[in-house]
Amino acid sequence: MAVDYRNGVSILILIFYLPALAIAILLTIRHGFGRSAGWRFMIIFTLARILSACFQLATINQPKNVSLYVGYSVLIGIAVSPLELVAFGLLSRITASINKYHQTLVTARHLQLAELLNIVGIILSIVGGVDSGEDYQKTGRYLPQTLTKVGLGLFIASFVAIMATAAILSLSISHAEPGEKRILLAVAVSLPLLLVRLIYASIYTFGKSSDFSALSGSVTILLCMALLEEIAIVLVYEGVGLTLRKVIKQDVATGEQNRPFQRCSG
Template identity: 40%
Template sequence: MTPLTFRNGISIALLVLYAPLLLLGAFLSKRHGFGRSSGWIFLVIFCTLRILSGALNLAIINSPTSTSLHTAYLITNSVGLSPLLLASLGLLNRAIESIERRAHSVTITPRLIRLIQLLIMIALILAIVGSINLTDAKTDGDVHDARTLVQAAVGLFIAGYVILCLATVRVLFSISSAEAGERRLIPALAAALPFLLIRVVYAGVGAFGNDAKFNAVTGSDAIFLVMVVLMELAVVIIFEGVGITLKAIPKEDRGKVGDYMEMPLTGGLVGKFVGGRRHESRRHGSRRGESRRGQPVAETRYGA
């Protein structure tokens, strides 16, 4: 029997750690929504990738010459950054929606978040194609073209991370306007950003540098453990930890403007928003000069 290597030991640890994290991620996705904008589904995808990565590495022990196994292992290691960035954007999007439900505007809108997610998805496709081409390369030109695709993907990942940081800082100044239970989202995201940074640095050095130690498949196992495995694990634990503490938003109110905790059940999105304004006006009517019949005698602003 072939003796296990340090990388094999890491793979076994991945299987042990990510199996329960996958189940927890599936629970959070069911609770908070499977939508792309919610972000939780990307934690499920990431945990699945890490389990596949560990299983593929162990399968290579018995089939060391299998090109398909090596290609699949390379892909699962190369695309791990994208679902973490997408999950981060999903949490940021939820915080923004919470602020907007209370009729406060934010410079970073959910539509902008979706555009950033599209950028990351393009990077994901480039990373997969580049990894496949790299394993199939037969000439120096093929290797160069494949590395160019990988570098383009990593460049987009880096851009996505920078935009994520800037957007998080911007939303941080408005997080006090979010619903009380949702305000912990931005601190959790801010806590995860340093771990994501180390992971992004590893990907950047591996793509643009010439240091073989930063190769995700054949590089240094110690560096891979510290800069990839532990950093990714920390991010997943932070996200799933905060996910457990969040209340489930009713399915019919996800992604809508207006306070979902107070809006009455009137027909249509506009009716709900107007109803929320009337409810808020009645609650503060005496302070703003509203008459007993609910007719405002002075200008009122929802959520002020």
């Protein structure tokens, strides 16, 4: 099988995400593995994108290997979850920063519950993707299962939670520490991009439009409504992450307990 349009897009994905993975690892080492950092989820996302591209390119030499197509489709579908978890991590950090000086309606527990919805969604999506793969082996058609639909519904609920949290925190953003306000701006910029990505997934999962199938649909639609949006989000998140100071554990604990501290100038 020759390299076609879809495979060419996969090559471009590899070119972008290999250095993006390196930056994600750097950010994770710099900011830590804690939930309030969230960068470990960027590692998961970039790995998922690299693996999905590798699966797609592997079909050049193994065009009849069903497992490669199923793995590609599942990774395309669930990768939006880690991006949302990165957003929750960023929101957790800005929440801790604001709560040092001003009590907001958002607490760490609220964000934990929203993250739990997302994690349940990714589990259901994986199980649903495996079930779809079994049907694909039997019928040659890859159709979304009920569990996949429920999982996507939880991703949509997570998006609503991110949007609502960002809106609530914007009312108190003036109380954030210097240099931290850009975090909320980064999340706000990512919201329209995440919305387009979820619309792409929803049209196929709920409407079953063949053009929106990541496995066999239009590559141009996939590129313009999913892959480019994800790349833009990664650029925004990692770009902001590289500019943020390292938060020590004492700072995080202080923010969660909402103890009164004098504002620093740095």
